[in-house]
Amino acid sequence: MEHGPSVLSLAIVVLAALLTPILVNRLKVSFLPVVVAEIIVGVIIGNSFLNIVDPGDPWLNILSTLGFIFLMFLSGLEIDFDAFIQKTDKSRKSKVLKRPLPNILLLTLSIFAGIALLSLVFALLMKWAGIFDDVFLLVIIISTISLGVVVPTLKETNLITRQMGQVILLVAVIADLVTMIMLAFYSQLYADSSQPIWLMGILVVFAVLFYLLGRVMHQAQFLKQLNNGTMQIGIRGVFALIIMLVALAEGVGAENILGAFIAGCIVSLLKPDTDMVTKLDSFGYGFFIPIFFIMVGVELDLPSLFQDSRIFVMIPVLLAAFFLSKVIPVAVLLRYFDARRVTAASFLLTSTLSLVIASAVIAEQIGMITGEESGMFILSAVIACIITPVLFKQLYPMHEEVDKMIDVTIIGNNQLTVPVANSIAGGLYNVKLIFHRNFSDARGSNSENMEFHEIQEYSHEALEALGAFDADILVVGANDSSINWKVAGLAKDAGIERIIYRVDDPSQEREVKDLGYELFSTMLSSKTLLKGLIESPNMIDLLSDQETSIYEIHMNNYRYDSMSLRNFPFAGDIIFLRILRGQESLVPHGDTPLQVDDKIFVTGTTEYVEELKRELELY
DSSP states (O other): OOOOSOOHHHHHHHHHHHHHHHHHHHTTOTTSOHHHHHHHHHHHHSTTTTOOSOTTOHHHHHHHHHHHHHHHHHHHHTOOGGGGGOOOOOSSOOSSOSSOOOOHHHHHHHHHHHHHHHHHHHHHHHHHTTSOOOHHHHHHHHHOOOHHHHHHHHHHTTOTTSHHHHHHHHHHHHHHHHHHHHHHHHHHHHSOOOSOGGGHHHHHHHHHHHHHHHHHHHHOHHHHTTSSTTTOHHHHHHHHHHHHHHHHHHHTTSOHHHHHHHHHHHHHHTOOOHHHHHHHHHHIIIIIHHHHHHHHHHHOOHHHHHHSTTHHHHHHHHHHHHHHHHHHHHGGGGGTSOHHHHHHHHHHHHOOOHHHHHHHHHHHHTTSSOHHHHHHHHHHHHHHHHHHHHHHHHHSOHHHHOOOOEEEEEEOBSTTHHHHHHHHBBTTEEEEEEEETTSBSOOOOOBTTEEEEEESOOOHHHHHHTTTTSOSEEEEOOSOHHHHHHHHHHHHHTTOSEEEEEOOSGGGHHHHHHTTOEEEOHHHHHHHHHHHHHHOHHHHHHHHOTTTOEEEEEOOOGGGTTOBGGGOOOOSSEEEEEEEETTEEEOOOTTOBOOTTOEEEEEEOHHHHHHHHHHHHOO
16 A cells, blocks of 8 residues: 655654744743744754754645745734824923934834945945855845844833834834845846746736725625634635735746735735734744744754855854944934934844745745855844844843833813822822913912922913923813813824813713813713712712722733733732723633733722733833
């Protein structure tokens, strides 16, 4: 009886993929990206040392190719296109900014333009020195930045939503997009293909059509009903999209990974929910992608590589080019941030892996470089990925980045605002109460966490001089509605995200809500209180008791993202009552995972609640 190809090599690689993250965790080498560890494990079991895996195994070739395709798909999926239209807050002050940032898109585009230009300079210098002749390939390899390293590092350090984190992220996104397009043109230009380069335009046309079709399907209610259980229509649609675009890319003479990358970009633009992204990550990083990275290591022949004397020149020169091509353009940020933060950002942007491997593999396949040269590029990328995240975490002053106090500005000095200001001042809140001397019916005195400021007029200049807009929350609670309207507009223009607006005229409520303000009304509050006293008299006592009140916490700390409540390390007198997640209202239990942007309702003593708010909200 005939047997098909042996699955022994596949079994060894799958077992290695299973054990690698366990070893990384148990050996406490968390600074090492798992994908780099998988390449190292592949080196050990492959041609360089144990030689127990057959690189020509057909099972492994198919699964490794699928892993490569899925890696490029997830690279496209990781791109957040909203970053390109995100507005930078120019008016609010920051403790880490020397001056307000300009337009963040123009700033990051100029930084990447500098990176690309210096990459060309270093590529020409390496050709002139006789180190490597392919200038186009060198420009791609030197200028690329690994989103797969940058994004997890920024999330782990809770910098992804802060000014420096946004700058780093957008530079990496631009680099990923541009270098992927450059790689597509490189392969089309030098591959032995009879297809003209203009045929790649067909791929773009179909990508637009698939995106428009995806938008229609994304809104179809009957398809949403097929997204559970054994049907999983969303996952099926994503895989169909990947395969169709990969096949189309090959049909027009382009590399299949370009089709996969475009598929990832399309899915990202369609804004899939968190559950969908988690499932796709599970498919990729749980099976296909580890096989690809392990096989990269298996095919590396380090003994042969080190017999080539060029390696002792090429790898140090490449590492220097990686860093210098980033640190010089990023130096423009010294106008806005201190030298330590800028240097740390340069190191993180030096991290490069997936597209270097993709470039090396493709260039070797089309005969532009030798296997030894491909190995040198991959080895330099692995070394960079090991070193740069560690240096970033060591250099970046994390403890100075987080201000764990919430600044509140309250407009109006009356019998409503003063008692509220006094009750919240101290502990978690710094309160600044600003009032006009002619519109005041209550008085207060300054304290450590409470400031009273008298103002001549509610002009932008006067409010700015008092630091009214240097706040996380602004409450407009003056007795005069025209003052509230004017100050709220100024605060919105200044970039304050949370504006709480006092409404005394019910006809104004709709207009206030449409502007994005949170409203409170004395009439509405009185109605709610009376209704509560009638229906739940003991509940009103519970809510008004400072030690047993219900509090809302906005989860912003990426360190606890996807962590179950059972494993949550916070020990305190706290009960989790409810979690609002998008349109869902969840009753939490031990296995409920926390997610960034959750609205968490808890009860407990004030001391523990404030500590939890500091930890999760990271103001």
